[in-house]
Amino acid sequence: MARIYIEDLSHQVGEVINIHGWLYHKRSGGKIRFLVVRDGTGILQCVMAKGATPDEAFNSFDSLTQESSLIVTGKIRKDDRAPGGYEMELTNLQIIQIAKDYPITPKEHGVDFLMDHRHLWLRSLRQHAILRIRHQIIKSIREFFDDRSFVLLDAPIFTPAACEGTSTLFETDYFDLGKAYLTQSGQLYGEAGALALGKVYVFGPTFRAEKSKTRRHLTEFWMVEPEVAFNDLNDNMELAEEFLEYIVSSVLKQRAEELKALERNTKFLESVKKPLPRVSYDEAVEILRKKGVNFEYGTDFGGTDETIISEQFDRPVIVHRYPAKIKAFYMKRDPQNPDLALAMDVIAPEGYGEIIGGSQREDDLDTLLQRIREHNLPQSAFEWYLDLRRYGTVPHAGFGLGVERTVSWICGLDHVRETIPFPRMIYRLTP
RNA sequence: UCCACAGUAGCUCAAUGGUAGAGCAUCCGGCUGUUAACCGGAGGGUUGCAGGUUCGAGUCCUGCCUGUGGAGCCA
Numbered sequence: 001m002a003r004i005y006i007e008d009l010s011h012q013v014g015e016v017i018n019i020h021g022w023l024y025h026k027r028s029g030g031k032i033r034f035l036v037v038r039d040g041t042g043i044l045q046c047v048m049a050k051g052a053t054p055d056e057a058f059n060s061f062d063s064l065t066q067e068s069s070l071i072v073t074g075k076i077r078k079d080d081r082a083p084g085g086y087e088m089e090l091t092n093l094q095i096i097q098i099a100k101d102y103p104i105t106p107k108e109h110g111v112d113f114l115m116d117h118r119h120l121w122l123r124s125l126r127q128h129a130i131l132r133i134r135h136q137i138i139k140s141i142r143e144f145f146d147d148r149s150f151v152l153l154d155a156p157i158f159t160p161a162a163c164e165g166t167s168t169l170f171e172t173d174y175f176d177l178g179k180a181y182l183t184q185s186g187q188l189y190g191e192a193g194a195l196a197l198g199k200v201y202v203f204g205p206t207f208r209a210e211k212s213k214t215r216r217h218l219t220e221f222w223m224v225e226p227e228v229a230f231n232d233l234n235d236n237m238e239l240a241e242e243f244l245e246y247i248v249s250s251v252l253k254q255r256a257e258e259l260k261a262l263e264r265n266t267k268f269l270e271s272v273k274k275p276l277p278r279v280s281y282d283e284a285v286e287i288l289r290k291k292g293v294n295f296e297y298g299t300d301f302g303g304t305d306e307t308i309i310s311e312q313f314d315r316p317v318i319v320h321r322y323p324a325k326i327k328a329f330y331m332k333r334d335p336q337n338p339d340l341a342l343a344m345d346v347i348a349p350e351g352y353g354e355i356i357g358g359s360q361r362e363d364d365l366d367t368l369l370q371r372i373r374e375h376n377l378p379q380s381a382f383e384w385y386l387d388l389r390r391y392g393t394v395p396h397a398g399f400g401l402g403v404e405r406t407v408s409w410i411c412g413l414d415h416v417r418e419t420i421p422f423p424r425m426i427y428r429l430t431p
Numbered sequence: 432u433c434c435a436c437a438g439u440a441g442c443u444c445a446a447u448g449g450u451a452g453a454g455c456a457u458c459c460g461g462c463u464g465u466u467a468a469c470c471g472g473a474g475g476g477u478u479g480c481a482g483g484u485u486c487g488a489g490u491c492c493u494g495c496c497u498g499u500g501g502a503g504c505c506a
Contacts, residue, residue: 029469030462049463066456081464101441106467107455108443112498168504185506210504211432223506302502345506354506402506416506427498 006042009086012076019044019088022123023068023099025106026061033061035090036083037072043125045082046072046090057093066105067123069096118422119431129258130418133251134407140250141224141401144243145201150226153193153200155186161381168209170219182207185400188330188385190227191361194396195388201226211426215415216303216353218404220424227398233332233342233360236397237318240346240356241274243401244316248272251410264412268349271315278318281340284309300326307351316355320344329371331359332395344399352409358399365389 004017021039028034031050036043048058064070073092078085103117104124114121121127145152158172158180174180186202193200202225209219226239248269251259259266279287288295291308300322301309310317321334324341331341346356362368368389372379379386407419417423422431 025467027465027468028462029465032463032465034465034468036466045466047464051463079464081466083466101457103441103456105442105456108467110443110499113442206506208505212504213499214501214505217505221506300504357506400506405506 006037006039006044006084009042009044009076009084013078013086014076016073016075016091017088019072021070021072023064023066023070025066026064028061033058035061035064035072035093037070038123038125040128042084044072044084044086044088045079046074046088048090053090054092057090060093060095063098064095065099065102067099067102067120069099070094071096115417115423115428116431122421125261127418129261130407130411130413131421132258133255133262133411134403134419136251136255137247137407137410138222138403140247141203141243141403143250144246145199145224145226148199150199150201151193151197153186153190153197153202155183155189155202155204157183157204159183161378168211170207170209184208185223185225187225187227187398187400190225190398191385191388191396194227194229194398195392195394199226199228213426214303215417216405216408218416218420218423218425221416221420222403223400224403225398225400227396229394229396231360231397232395233320233344233397236358236360236399237276237278237320237344238274240318240344240358240399241276244276244346244356245272245274247406248410259411262411262413264410268314269410273315276316276318276346277313278320279309280320281322284319287312298323298326303351303353306347306353310347310349310351313349316346316348318344318346327359329375329377330361330368332362333367342397346399348405348409350409350412352405354402355405355409356399356401358397360395360397363389363393363395365393 003020004012006019019037019039021037023035024038024043025036026034033048035046035048037046048061050058071094072088072090074088074090076086076088079087102120104114104120122131158174159182161181169181169184171179171181184206186204186206190200190202193202204222205220206223207220210217228235228239231239249272252266252269284301285295285297287309288305293305293308295305309319320343321340322343324331324333324339327341327343331343334340334342342360344358345354347353348355362371365386368386369379372382404416404419408416411419413419417425
């Protein structure tokens, strides 16, 4: 008999089939008993009735516990009383293992307990919905770039030095070559790729050793970083808005059921269409001051500042042309005002904060050399990067999108820790 | 690193300075359409750790540990 998955049950009505899975829950009413079985693709209610169901199967109900592994056999029928709309009239029950004292009960649990049992927490329907949406987001990120002839460029995880010089990096010994550091961004390598292949995207894990302890931070997170030769800041913003529209519409289309399971209000997602509103840093500061925020011009926005700015719009907002001194050394200055960098951030609605950060890159060798000196960076570590300006330099631009913040926003979660199977945070390295 | 809050049964939480309790989970019994089922019963505790105040501390004080949220930094 063919193995069937619960998500395909609509084609099986009237058939006798096997479902391989685990007991999610059980209920009984004396001579009628219900098993709710999950197989990773959905849940299925199985019914047993005294007399109608073989005694052996009927009696084994008592020994079954939550998360016991089993194979159930029976005829499928439509039934509106069953969760999912289909139900199995159970005729045979094969127990693979009885699970003893499964820790996560169908009641409330605290964050710490659930995080300690993250390997089991992944079995709950809510986590299934989040991880399926994460999968969809990653899939649509790849589709978007692949369909536009971008080449995937894998950047190294071990790097010799800081990409941007500021963040705290994880350090490790690297044989006889001294210290290596876990990458905090693949961008510099992405630039080399763009000047080689025209359009590339780097997609991999990144690491920040900052002691950030908020709902928006992980020490290990995934970032996708497109980089395009001959693009300027405006091209970069257009790419970002087209990209976000693609991702969000793909989730709305393909994962409507999961969004519903998470009780996500999709109002703010349905409005994610290009063009996105664009405001300059100066205009953003004006917005804050009109709202009564005592904001010091020239500093970066904090979490609450970002929320206030984003609340003025019904979709993500692009903030561009930041003061150069709060941005990275490789960003090109605005020819109209050298105090500003040709940088852009995309701030998500509903207080989810910055999901994209990018810029047009400095493409002039002498200017870049001067920036490296101003930031007290070791020039020797950047010689290869400077070569990109020595040999056929061109304007180019790119950005990075944080996958976990994007998943958190699209799912409407209150913390990024649920967006990745095994989150790494300042005080959590296990499981 | 700084600020705030928390730590009591396997889990979620109660308990004026005066005998540590409930719901869920587990075990036993009942119920033929349950939806986190329901009803009855049972077992389950070094109140995070170390001191101190007190006739008496889960409760008050000091220190430490652990966790949560936030700031800074960032995606």
